[in-house]
Amino acid sequence: MKRGLIIFLLFAACQNNDKIKSFAVENPEFVDKIFISKKNGNYVILEKRNENWFLQDSSKVSKVAINLLLKETISKIKVKGPAAKPARNNVLKTMSITGKKVELYSKNKNIKTYYVGGTTPDMLGTYMLMDGAKTPYVTHVPGFNGYLNIRYSVDKSQWQSKELFDISANQIEKVNLSYPQNPEYSFELLNNSSNTIITRSGMKTIKSQMKRSYFRSFTRKYAEGFDIISKSKRDTIFGASPFAILEIWSKNGEKTGLDIFYRDSYDKMHGLYTQDGKRLTKDPSRYNARLNNEDKVFVIQQFVFKDILKRAVDF
Numbered sequence: 001m002k003r004g005l006i007i008f009l010l011f012a013a014c015q016n017n018d019k020i021k022s023f024a025v026e027n028p029e030f031v032d033k034i035f036i037s038k039k040n041g042n043y044v045i046l047e048k049r050n051e052n053w054f055l056q057d058s059s060k061v062s063k064v065a066i067n068l069l070l071k072e073t074i075s076k077i078k079v080k081g082p083a084a085k086p087a088r089n090n091v092l093k094t095m096s097i098t099g100k101k102v103e104l105y106s107k108n109k110n111i112k113t114y115y116v117g118g119t120t121p122d123m124l125g126t127y128m129l130m131d132g133a134k135t136p137y138v139t140h141v142p143g144f145n146g147y148l149n150i151r152y153s154v155d156k157s158q159w160q161s162k163e164l165f166d167i168s169a170n171q172i173e174k175v176n177l178s179y180p181q182n183p184e185y186s187f188e189l190l191n192n193s194s195n196t197i198i199t200r201s202g203m204k205t206i207k208s209q210m211k212r213s214y215f216r217s218f219t220r221k222y223a224e225g226f227d228i229i230s231k232s233k234r235d236t237i238f239g240a241s242p243f244a245i246l247e248i249w250s251k252n253g254e255k256t257g258l259d260i261f262y263r264d265s266y267d268k269m270h271g272l273y274t275q276d277g278k279r280l281t282k283d284p285s286r287y288n289a290r291l292n293n294e295d296k297v298f299v300i301q302q303f304v305f306k307d308i309l310k311r312a313v314d315f
Contacts, residue, residue, distance in 0.1 A: 025111065036103075044153070055160065059159075062160065081137065082135050165248065169191070169218070175215070183200055185312055187312040211315075213307075223298035237261055242259045265280050
């Protein structure tokens with residue numbers, strides 16, 4: 001009887017120990033909400049909606065960033081072993097101050113909670129602690145020589161997708177591009193069998209190849225990045241008259257709007273002078289942009305958008 005009880009207790013202890021060390025999620029595709037927070041109050045909430053991931057402010061999450069976390073980290077974490085005994089107290093103390101709490105959910109049910117701490121002295125392992133446990137463990141992803149804590153960022157800008165839109169030509173209903181300061185450049189282009197363009201001066205016929213080429217320009221368009229600036233400076237940018245207003249209607253009824261603003265040049269820019277030596281006040285290679293009236297300032301490149309920012313006379 002006693003022997004049977006001992007075997008049961010040993011089995012239960014092993015099961016509990018495995019649970020304490022099991023940081024990985026075997027089926028990351030079932031994870032639909034991730035909460036990452038720090039003691040200082042910084043946090044991010046990542047939520048999956050209709051196969052896409054969003055931040056708490058409804059900004060799109062970068063597919064690269066979420067795939068790195070789910071498919072290359074959360075699903076592959078392995079334990080090397082417990083933190084060395086002499087270092088445990090210091091590891092736990094540091095983790096309580098600067099560590100990150102990670103909560104994983106599936107269908108509103110918490111499936112795993114653990115804490116991510118600092119790196120090991122050799123920079124090849126990351127300390128983690130399962131919620132409710134007392135012993136921190138050294139974790140890693142096999143085949144990856146580095147630390148994992150930077151993949152659990154609480155900085156929203158690290159998660160935000162730089163994708164502005166990715167619309168195939170056959171999905172587009174029409175495009176309207178207006179230039180408030182130069183209305184004669186404005187035009188509307190319908191994606192139909194008629195090879196016409198609507199301009200300020202009326203309709204005109206254009207080449208079908210030119211029309212098809214233009215509609216093909218709306219796939220995989222990304223911003224260079226974001227401008228992290230004060231609200232007052234952002235309000236100043238958005239309060240100015242846009243250089244261009246781009247509106248795209250898709251055949252499913254969705255509308256995408258991109259307001260594009262001139263971007264001031266600055267002293268450290270090189271070559272920003274006219275032929276007569278006068279300094280340019282506006283950056284000729286980049287613009288500020290606002291997507292769908294969101295309170296974010298995107299920075300976009302002229303080179304990336306040159307095939308979209310056409311004028312009526314260009315057709």
